[in-house]
Amino acid sequence: MARSARLEEAMKEDVLRLDDVSKSYGGTTVLEGVSLRVGTGERLVALGPSGCGKTTILRLVAGFVAPDSGRILVNGRAVSENGRVLAPPERRGLGMVFQDLALWPHMTVSGNIEFGLKARGTPRSERAKRAADALALVDMSGYGARKPSELSGGQRQRVALARALVLEPALLLMDEPLSSLDSDLKRRLTDEILSLHGKLGFAMVYVTHDRDEAARLASRVVVMERGRVEFDGTPDNAFSGR
C-alpha cells in the first residue's frame, strides 16, 4: 500500500512520462521502447543525430501522432496509449516552439499570440493584456501590430516563444528552434530561454543535435541513437568522456 502511494505521488510530480513507447513508419522503426520522465521545472534536452527519433518524441507528446505501443502521460493523465490518441493536441495544455517557428503569416504578431487565448475563450480585454505581457516578457513590446514577415530571425524566435508561453503551459516543447540562427544570436537566445525558465518555472523538453546548446540549456540530458535512449543523466555526466 505504502509503495503504491509513493508511486502515485511520484507520478503526480511527473509533468511528462513515457512508458515503453515505440513508433514505426512504414516498417521503419523510429522509436523503440523509449521510457522517459520529466519532472516539474526540469529542463530535459534530447540530443542526437538526425533521424534518431528525437523529433518523433515531441510529436508523440504533442499528440500529432499516436504511439504504436506504450503510454504517454501528461500531468499524470494518460493522453496516448497503444495506437490511440486519448487527448487531442488542443487538450493537452502544452506549449510548443516549432523548428520552422510556424508563425501564421496572415496574422499580426499580436494575432499570433492571442490565437490560443481566443481558442480557450479568454475575454478580449484580458487577451490583449496577456499578449502585451507576453511580448514584454520576450522584449518585443511595440511589435504587436507587425506581420511575422516584417521581423528578423531573432525577433520571430521571440514571438514564437511568447506565443507558446502566453498559455502558461506546464510543459514547453522545443523542436530545434535555434537551428537556423548564427552562433552569437543562438547564444543570446539560449540565455533568454534560461532566464524565462527561471522566471516562469515551466518544464521543458528541448530537442537539438548541438552539444553546446544542450550543455548550456539542460538540467538533464537524454542522448538518443537509432530510436533508443542511450544515455539519461546530468549534462556533466553526458559530456564527460564523450
Add this chain to the structure above:
Amino acid sequence: MGRRVFFLSVLAVLTAVCALPVLSMLYRSVHIDGRFTLSAYSGVLDSGRQWRLMWNSVSLAGSVALATVLAGVPLGVLFGKTEMPFRRLLSAAFVVPLLVPPYVLAVSWADLLGCGGDGALDGFSGCALVHFSVFLPVPMILTMVFLRTVDTRLEEAARLVSGWRGALFGVTLPLILPGILLSGILVFLLSFGEIGVPNYFRYDVFPLESFIQFSAFYNFEAATAAAAPSLAVAVALLGLERVFLRDKTRAPRILYGEGGFTRIHLGRRGGVIAAVCALLAVAVVAAPLSALVAEAGGGPAYAEALERAGGSLLRSFVYASIGGACVAVLGFLVGYIIHAKAVPGWRMADTLTIFAFALPSSVVGIGLISLWNHPWSNLVYATPAIVILGYLAKYAALGSRITLARLRGLPASMEEAARISGAGWFRSMAMIVVPLSARALLAGWLVGYIFSLRDTGITMLVYPPGHETLPVRIFTLMANGSRELISAMCVIMTAAALLPLGVGLALWRVPRVWRRR
C-alpha cells in the same frame, strides 16, 4: 461533429457525386425490363460502325495529344524558363482558346476560312485543327508549372559541364517528363470526350454517338452501351496515370517564386523567337477570333443575340458562379483529405475526382440522368441542381489539385501550432488553413467557373426545360441561326469567360501589392 465523421461525410458526398451516376448507368444498361441482359452491348461489339467510331475517336485524340505535346512543351519552356520578351502576354494569348467552349473555336475557324462548317474543314482535319488550338495550352501550362518544381541546384550542376542546352535536355526535361506525359494523357482524354467540334464538322466519334442515341432517339440503353467504350478508354488511361505517374504528378511542389528561379538568357535570339511565337499566336488564336468578331459585324447582330439569348447568358453566369463555388469548396475539402490523409479512404478521393474528370461529358450526363431521373428525385432532376451536380462531378478534380498544390507548400506545423495552442480541428481549419489557402480557393472558383461556363456536353444532356445556358443556346441555334447571329453569340460567350478571369487576376495581384507596401 468529429473530424473523421466530417471528412467521411465529404467522401460520401464525393462518391455520390462522382461514382454513383456511372454505377447507376452501368446497372441500368444490363438490367432491362427487370432482368439481366447484355443485349444493349451486343450491338456495340458486333457492329463494324462502332469499331470505325472508336478508330475515329482514338486517332483524333491521339493525333491531337501528340501534336499539342510537341508544340506545347517548347512553348512552355520558352514562356516558363527563358527571358524571352513578352512571354507573359504571349502565354496568356495562347491560353484564351482553352477558356471558351471548343465549338466557338470551330465557328471561328469556319468564319476565318469562309466555309461555315460545310466544306473544307469537315471531318478529321477540322476537328484536329480546332482541338489543337483549344488544347495546346494544356501541355504548355503543365510544362511551365513543372519547370518550377525542378531544383535549380540540379540544373546548375549540369550547367557547369554542359551549358544550358545540356542542362535542359539532360536534366530539366527528363525531370519533368512525368508532367509532360500527364499533359499528353489529359489532352487525349479531353479531345476524346469532346462532342461539340465533331458535331460541327460532321465527324463521327464515340461520345457523339451516345449523345445522339440519347438526345435524338431517346434510346437510353443504346446510349449507355455506346458510352461504355468511352468509359473503358477513360478508365484504361486513368489506370496508366495511376500506376506510372500518380505520386510524381499528383501535386507538383512549386519550389520557386519569381525570385529564386533561374531563367535561360536568350540574348539577341530572344526577340526573333518572340516574333515567331507571336506569329503562331496570331495564327492559332488571334486570327480565328478576329474572324469571329468580323463575321458578327456591328450592333444589330449583338442586339439580336442578347434579345434571343440574354436569359441564357444570365443563367450561364449564375450556374457557372455556383458551379465554381461548389468546385472550389468540395475541391478544397477533397484536396485537404488527400494532403492530410485525413480518413482511411483518402486515396479513393483522388481517384474518384480524376475518374469523373477523365470521363467524356456524355458519359457523365447520361450517368446523371440514369441516377436522378425518377419521380422521387424531381427536386434535383427538374431543377438547375442537376446541372450544378454535373459541373461538380466533372470539375471537382480541378479544385482538389489546385488545393493540393497549395497545401504542399504549407508546412504542417502551421496547423499543428494552432492545435497545440488550444484550437480544435475545425477552428484550425477555419482560422489557419482556409485563410492561408485563400488564393487557392479563389483559383479553384475561377477555374471551376470557367470550365462550368464553357461546358456544353453535360449541360446539353441534363438541363431542365427553360434552363438552357448560353453554350447550349448557341449549339442549338447552329442548325438554323444566321452566321452573324451565331458569331455574335460566340463573341459574347468569349467575353463572358474572359471578363471574370480579368477581374480574378486583378484580385489575385492585390495581396502582392499590399505586401509590397
